[in-house]
Amino acid sequence: MTTPSEKGALIELLYQLADDDFILAYRGSEWLGLAPHIEEDVAFSSINQDMMGHANLYYRLLEQLGEGKADEIAHLRAPSKFRNAVLLEEVNGPGTYLEKPDYDWAFAVVRNYFYSVHKQIRLDSLRHSDFEPLAEAARKIMTEQYYHLMHWELWFKQLVTSTDEAKSRMNAAIEKVWRDFGGVLTLGPAYAEMVKANFIDDENVLKQRWMKRIEAVFNETGLPFSGEPRMERGNGRKGEHTPDLTQALATLSEVYATNPQTGW
Amino acid sequence: MSEAKNEFYNVYEVFSKKTDKSPFQHQFSLLAPNADMALIMAKENFFRREQVADIWVVKRENIRGLSQSEREMLKRLDKDYRETKGYGYLKKKWREYNQEQFTEQHILGGKGDAQ
Amino acid sequence: MAAMLDYDRLTEDEKLEHFMERINRGEKIEADDWMPDDYRISLIRLISMHGISEIMGALPEKEWVPKAPSLHRKLAIMAKVQDEMGHGQLLLRVAEDLMAPLGKNREDIMQDLFSGKLKFHNVFHMSAPTWGDAGMIAWLVDGAAIISQSMMLDSSYGPYARALKRICAEEVFHAQHGESIILAMAEGTPEQRDMLQDSLNRWWTSLIMFFGPKSAKETGNSNADKNIMYKIRAKTNEELRQEFFTKYIPRIWSLGLTIPDETIRFDEQTQMWIYKDVDWNEFKQIVTGNGPESHNRLDLRRRSYDNNAWVRDALAAKRAI
Ligand SMILES: [Fe+2]
Ligand SMILES: [Fe+2]
Numbered sequence: 001m002t003t004p005s006e007k008g009a010l011i012e013l014l015y016q017l018a019d020d021d022f023i024l025a026y027r028g029s030e031w032l033g034l035a036p037h038i039e040e041d042v043a044f045s046s047i048n049q050d051m052m053g054h055a056n057l058y059y060r061l062l063e064q065l066g067e068g069k070a071d072e073i074a075h076l077r078a079p080s081k082f083r084n085a086v087l088l089e090e091v092n093g094p095g096t097y098l099e100k101p102d103y104d105w106a107f108a109v110v111r112n113y114f115y116s117v118h119k120q121i122r123l124d125s126l127r128h129s130d131f132e133p134l135a136e137a138a139r140k141i142m143t144e145q146y147y148h149l150m151h152w153e154l155w156f157k158q159l160v161t162s163t164d165e166a167k168s169r170m171n172a173a174i175e176k177v178w179r180d181f182g183g184v185l186t187l188g189p190a191y192a193e194m195v196k197a198n199f200i201d202d203e204n205v206l207k208q209r210w211m212k213r214i215e216a217v218f219n220e221t222g223l224p225f226s227g228e229p230r231m232e233r234g235n236g237r238k239g240e241h242t243p244d245l246t247q248a249l250a251t252l253s254e255v256y257a258t259n260p261q262t263g264w
Numbered sequence: 265m266s267e268a269k270n271e272f273y274n275v276y277e278v279f280s281k282k283t284d285k286s287p288f289q290h291q292f293s294l295l296a297p298n299a300d301m302a303l304i305m306a307k308e309n310f311f312r313r314e315q316v317a318d319i320w321v322v323k324r325e326n327i328r329g330l331s332q333s334e335r336e337m338l339k340r341l342d343k344d345y346r347e348t349k350g351y352g353y354l355k356k357k358w359r360e361y362n363q364e365q366f367t368e369q370h371i372l373g374g375k376g377d378a379q
Numbered sequence: 380m381a382a383m384l385d386y387d388r389l390t391e392d393e394k395l396e397h398f399m400e401r402i403n404r405g406e407k408i409e410a411d412d413w414m415p416d417d418y419r420i421s422l423i424r425l426i427s428m429h430g431i432s433e434i435m436g437a438l439p440e441k442e443w444v445p446k447a448p449s450l451h452r453k454l455a456i457m458a459k460v461q462d463e464m465g466h467g468q469l470l471l472r473v474a475e476d477l478m479a480p481l482g483k484n485r486e487d488i489m490q491d492l493f494s495g496k497l498k499f500h501n502v503f504h505m506s507a508p509t510w511g512d513a514g515m516i517a518w519l520v521d522g523a524a525i526i527s528q529s530m531m532l533d534s535s536y537g538p539y540a541r542a543l544k545r546i547c548a549e550e551v552f553h554a555q556h557g558e559s560i561i562l563a564m565a566e567g568t569p570e571q572r573d574m575l576q577d578s579l580n581r582w583w584t585s586l587i588m589f590f591g592p593k594s595a596k597e598t599g600n601s602n603a604d605k606n607i608m609y610k611i612r613a614k615t616n617e618e619l620r621q622e623f624f625t626k627y628i629p630r631i632w633s634l635g636l637t638i639p640d641e642t643i644r645f646d647e648q649t650q651m652w653i654y655k656d657v658d659w660n661e662f663k664q665i666v667t668g669n670g671p672e673s674h675n676r677l678d679l680r681r682r683s684y685d686n687n688a689w690v691r692d693a694l695a696a697k698r699a700i
Binding site for chain 3: 026029030032033034035036037038039041042045046048049052053055056059070071074075097098099100101102103105158159162163165166169251252254255256258259262263264
C-alpha cells in the first residue's frame with residue numbers, strides 16, 4: 001500500500017475502532033452480576049465478550065502494522081494515547097464495581113443502543129474499506145453486531161414507552177449521552193486522510209445516517225429529537241480524556257503491568 | 265407493586281432446532297416480561313456454545329399439557345396390528361417362494377426422506 | 380405393565396407408595412407430578428441453595444474480570460463468570476417451578492437471600508485478594524463443585540438432572556480455564572509461584588468445608604441422608620471429600636505446591652485420606668453470613684436488585700410493542 005501519511009491515518013482509525021470497543025466492553029463487564037435480571041445478565045455479558053473480541057481483532061491488525069504486541073497495546077499505553085470517545089469511558093454510575101455500585105441501567109441502555117447504531121453504520125462503511133484486512137474484520141464483526149443492535153433497540157424501545165419513572169430516567173440518560181455523543185461520531189484530526197485513502201466514508205455521511213436512524217426511532221416512540229449531539233468534554237480522538245479513563249486503565253492493567261514479560 | 269413484579273416474572277419455554285433439517289426440541293425455560301425479551305435472552309442463556317438454527321419461545325401458560333393421571337393413561341396395551349412386529353412371520357413365508365423380504369428401505373423405494 | 384392410575388382417586392398413602400415405587404425403579408419425577416411435601420421441601424432447599432450459590436459465586440471471580448492479565452484471559456474469565464450466572468439461572472428456574480404451588484417465585488428467593496434465610500456456599504463468603512485466587516477458584520473450587528454436581532446427574536428429579544447435565548458440560552471448560560491459569564503461574568516467576576502458594580493456603584480450609592460436615596451427628600442435620608433415600612444424590616459428604624482428595628492432591632503435589640496440612644496422607648489400610656479436620660463452628664459462622672466477605676457480597680447483590688427495581692416494574696407494567 002500506502003504513503004506514510006496514509007499509514008498514519010489507518011493506524012489512527014484502528015485505534016479508534018479498537019479503543020471504543022475495548023473501553024465500552026470494560027464498562028459493560030463491570031455490570032457482570034449486577035444487571036436488573038439474571039437472564040439479562042447472561043445476555044449482556046455475551047455482548048461485552050463479543051465487543052472485547054472485536055477490539056482484539058483490531059489490536060491484532062495494529063500488531064501486524066508494527067504497533068507492538070496486542071496485549072501491550074491494550075494494557076500499557078498512557079491514557080493520552082487512547083483514541084476512544086470520552087462518552088465510552090464514563091463510569092456506569094456512582095460507586096465502583098467492587099463497592100457500592102449504584103449503576104444506572106438507563107444510562108447503560110442508551111449509551112449501548114446509540115453506540116450500537118453507530119457501530120452498525122460504521123461497519124457498513126468499513127466493509128468496503130480499501131484496506132482489505134479491515135474490510136474482512138468488519139464483515140466478521142457484523143454478524144454478531146446484528147444481535148447487539150437488536151438487543152439494545154428492544155431495551156430502548158420498551159423502556160421509553162413504559163412507566164413514567166422509566167421514561168424520566170431514560171430521558172435523563174438520553175440528555176446525558178447527547179452531551180458527548182458527538183465524540184463518538186467524529187473521526188478526529190486525521191479524518192480527511194482516512195477518507196481520501198478510502199479506509200472509511202466521510203464522517204458527515206456517517207453522522208447523517210446515524211441521526212436519521214435515531215430520529216426515526218424517536219418519532220416512533222414519541223421522543224422529542226433535539227438536533228446534533230454535542231462533544232462537551234473533549235475529543236477522545238485527539239487523546240483528550242477524563243479521569244474515568246485513567247482509573248479504567250489502572251484497573252485493566254493492574255496485574256499485567258506487574259510483569260508484562262512473564263506468561264500469565 | 266408486588267403484583268406488578270409477578271407480571272415481570274413470566275415463564276417462557278424455549279425450543280430450538282440445531283440445524284435446518286432437525287425438528288424443534290425443548291431446551292429449558294426462562295423468566296422474562298414478554299416474548300420479545302424472552303427471545304433475546306434465550307439465545308445467550310441456552311446457545312452460547314451450541315449450534316442453533318432457529319429458536320421459539322412459548323409462554324408456558326399457553327401450553328396445555330397432560331395431568332399425571334392422563335400421563336398414566338399413555339401406558340397403552342399392545343396393538344400389534346399397528347406395528348411391523350406383528351408381521352414377523354413374513355420373512356419365513358417369502359423364503360418359501362425363494363424371495364427375500366423387503367426391508368423398510370425397499371418398501372420406501374430408497375428415495376430417502378419418508379414422511 | 381404398570382396398572383393405570385387415576386391419581387385423583389388415590390389416597391395419600393397410595394400416592395406415596397406409588398411415588399416410592401417410581402423412585403426405586405429409577406423413574407424421573409417431573410415438576411407437576413405428585414410428590415410428598417418432604418421431597419418437595421428437600422429439593423427446594425437443595426436446589427435454591429445451589430442456584431443462589433452460583434449467583435453469589437460469580438462475585439468473587441468477577442472482581443478479577445477487568446483485571447485479568449491479558450486480552451485472552453479477560454475474555455475467558457468473562458465467559459466463565461457468565462456461565463456461573465447461567466448456572467444460577469438454570470437452577471433457580473428448577474427451584475421456582477417447585478415453589479410455584481406454594482405461591483412463591485424468584486422475588487421470594489431474592490428476598491430470602493437478603494434476609495439471610497437462604498444461605499449460599501461457604502467458599503463464596505471468602506475474599507479473593509490476588510489473581511492467584513481467580514486461578515485457584517476455577518481450578519479447585521470448581522473442581523470440588525464438579526465432583527458434587529456430577530454425582531447428582533442421575534438425580535431422581537428430572538428437571539434437576541437435566542439442568543446439571545447442561546452445567547457439567549460447561550464445567551469441563553471451567554476446569555481447563557483454571558488449570559491453564561494455575562500452570563502458567565506455576566511455570567512463571569518466583570513471585571507468581573508465591574502468589575499461587577499463598578492462594579492455596581488461603582483456600583484449603585474452605586475447600587475441606589465445601590463438602591459439608593461428616594455425619595448427621597455433628598450438625599443434627601440429616602438432609603444429606605434423606606436426599607440419598609430419595610435418590611436425589613448418590614454419595615455422602617465424606618465420600619465426595621475423599622474423591623476430591625484422590626483427584627487433586629497428587630496434582631497439587633506434582634506442581635511442587637505444599638498443602639497447608641502437615642498431617643495429610645493416604646492410609647493404605649483404610650484406603651482413605653487422613654487429614655486435619657476443620658472447625659465446623661467456624662463453618663457455621665461463615666454460612667450464616669459472618670464470613671469475611673459475606674456482608675459486602677450480599678450488599679452488592681441487594682443494591683443491584685433494589686437499584687434496578689424500576690426496570691422490572693417498567694417492563695411488568697407494559698405490553699410488548
Ligand atoms: Fe457453576
Ligand atoms: Fe463452574
